[in-house]
Amino acid sequence: MTQQAHSADAHHAEAAPVHTGHPTPGTYFKVAMALTAITALEVVVYFFEWLSYGIIPILVILSLVKFALVAMFYMHLRYDHKLFSTMFVAGLVLALLVAFALLALFKWFI
Amino acid sequence: MAQVTAASHGEHEATTTGLNHRKMLMWAFLGSDCMFFGSLIATYLVYKGKSKAGPFPEDVFSIPVTSVSTFVLLMSSMSMVLAYAALTRGNMKAFRIWLASTVIMGATFLAFQTFEFYEFANHEVVVECNDPDAADWTDLQAKVGSACGSFVAGEETEVTIGEYTVKVFEEDGHAVAETTAGLTPRTNLFGTTFFTLTGFHGAHVTLGVIWLLSLFFFSFRKGGVTPKRNLDVDLAALYWHFVDVVWIVIFTVVYLFGVFQGF
Numbered sequence: 001m002t003q004q005a006h007s008a009d010a011h012h013a014e015a016a017p018v019h020t021g022h023p024t025p026g027t028y029f030k031v032a033m034a035l036t037a038i039t040a041l042e043v044v045v046y047f048f049e050w051l052s053y054g055i056i057p058i059l060v061i062l063s064l065v066k067f068a069l070v071a072m073f074y075m076h077l078r079y080d081h082k083l084f085s086t087m088f089v090a091g092l093v094l095a096l097l098v099a100f101a102l103l104a105l106f107k108w109f110i
Numbered sequence: 111m112a113q114v115t116a117a118s119h120g121e122h123e124a125t126t127t128g129l130n131h132r133k134m135l136m137w138a139f140l141g142s143d144c145m146f147f148g149s150l151i152a153t154y155l156v157y158k159g160k161s162k163a164g165p166f167p168e169d170v171f172s173i174p175v176t177s178v179s180t181f182v183l184l185m186s187s188m189s190m191v192l193a194y195a196a197l198t199r200g201n202m203k204a205f206r207i208w209l210a211s212t213v214i215m216g217a218t219f220l221a222f223q224t225f226e227f228y229e230f231a232n233h234e235v236v237v238e239c240n241d242p243d244a245a246d247w248t249d250l251q252a253k254v255g256s257a258c259g260s261f262v263a264g265e266e267t268e269v270t271i272g273e274y275t276v277k278v279f280e281e282d283g284h285a286v287a288e289t290t291a292g293l294t295p296r297t298n299l300f301g302t303t304f305f306t307l308t309g310f311h312g313a314h315v316t317l318g319v320i321w322l323l324s325l326f327f328f329s330f331r332k333g334g335v336t337p338k339r340n341l342d343v344d345l346a347a348l349y350w351h352f353v354d355v356v357w358i359v360i361f362t363v364v365y366l367f368g369v370f371q372g373f
Contacts, residue, residue, distance in 0.1 A: 091141020
């Protein structure tokens with residue numbers, strides 16, 4: 001039993017992912033600059049009245065990019081174990097489903 | 111260094127998954143908090159445009175002011191991640207400086223929010239009766255402007271328009287109509303859903319500021335916060351970045367879409 005446990009531990013240690021690409025402070029700074037630029041772009045786009053309904057997909061895409069940048073680099077999901085990403089994304093997908101169900105229930109799309 | 115990095119990610123633990131249970135719990139909590147905010151945002155959208163009386167989003171929102179507070183919160187995320195990086199490198203001085211910066215920026219964001227809530231609650235609508243851009247007035251401005259017909263030169267008159275008491279008077283040779291149209295959670299559906307959503311986000315930020323502040327003071331105690339025991343900071347950082355990503359969504363959906371008539 002003990003031998004088996006030791007063997008399993010050794011196997012686990014070999015199989016465990018090794019972190020090689022840990023982000024540097026320089027990367028964090030670049031991400032911050034990208035977030036600032038995207039926020040500025042969002043505000044500029046907001047003042048373009050001629051875009052009309054075209055503003056919706058543009059702002060959605062820009063905020064999705066910001067969301068992904070923070071989650072991947074600042075929350076380290078890009079470098080962490082996949083199970084952490086799975087848990088967060090599962091909650092996120094459920095949240096979207098709940099939100100869309102609520103909106104559909106109140107005939108928001110019609 | 112490699113050990114510190116591995117431990118910081120909550121991996122290689124003596125658990126079934128090989129992952130740290132505390133970190134797993136934090137991710138499970140953040141996933142569930144997504145559902146919490148998802149429901150609040152959906153509720154805001156369901157009731158958007160359903161308010162019978164103003165003020166409406168286009169009357170009270172100030173996009174430039176909110177953009178600045180958004181920028182502050184985004185920068186606080188950067189300082190938080192730099193604090194964590196400094197800790198894993200064993201640079202306690204840099205860790206404390208970046209952590210204190212994060213706390214200050216978090217408190218600044220809260221100050222912006224408090225200012226915004228105060229401004230909304232005491233929102234004043236002032237229109238010039240002979241405004242050449244009257245065609246661009248919001249519904250509330252037009253309602254207040256409808257009192258201009260009661261203007262008497264050199265006198266101040268009070269007119270009741272719906273739920274508002276509008277003062278009409280002369281200022282610098284121009285007729286002006288003015289009223290206070292405060293937005294509170296009781297005012298209309300917009301007020302209720304807006305304050306509930308942003309209020310809960312503000313409560314999350316407040317909790318984060320207290321958490322980070324306690325870590326800052328705890329770092330001065332021997333063995334309180336060390337490079338080897340950096341998971342405490344990692345968990346607080348995850349929470350802090352989460353309130354940041356939630357605000358990214360709120361800023362777009364509530365503020366930028368809020369003033370867009372077609373949405």
